[in-house]
Amino acid sequence: MFLHLGENVVIPLNEVIAIFDISSTNSIDTRHFLKIAEEEGFIRRITNDEPKSFVLTERNKKSIIYLSPISSVTLGKRSGFVDEL
Numbered sequence: 469m470f471l472h473l474g475e476n477v478v479i480p481l482n483e484v485i486a487i488f489d490i491s492s493t494n495s496i497d498t499r500h501f502l503k504i505a506e507e508e509g510f511i512r513r514i515t516n517d518e519p520k521s522f523v524l525t526e527r528n529k530k531s532i533i534y535l536s537p538i539s540s541v542t543l544g545k546r547s548g549f550v551d552e553l
Contacts, residue, residue, distance in 0.1 A: 471547050473523060473536045474514045481547055483525040489540040490519050505533050 469481040488498075502522070505511050512534045513519075519535035521543055526532070536543065 469548070471523075471543065473534050473543070474538045477512075477514050477534065477536075479523075479525060479534070483527050484547060485524045485526055487540050487543045487547070488522050488524070490521050490535070502533070505531075511535060 470478045471481050471484060472478050502511070510531050510533050512532055514534060515537050517537045520538060521536045521540035523534045523536060523543065524531065525534065
């Protein structure tokens with residue numbers, strides 16, 4: 469199965485580690501994590517629009533963080549993770 473993250477970006481579900489709501493990232497630690505990830509080249513912007521969520525993935529033992537214009541709730545529903553809970 470695959471997960472559509474927005475624009476023309478689709479990723480395999482088995483690569484998804486976690487889906488986060490970007491507005492709930494008020495934690496200093498999370499902001500610091502995203503800043504370092506961007507500096508080290510792990511962040512992939514899907515669009516220039518304001519991101520609503522970020523998706524932590526792993527492909528070939530390399531972490532990739534996608535900034536998505538789609539809400540974490542919608543991505544969760546698309547992934548089927550919510551149904552499994």
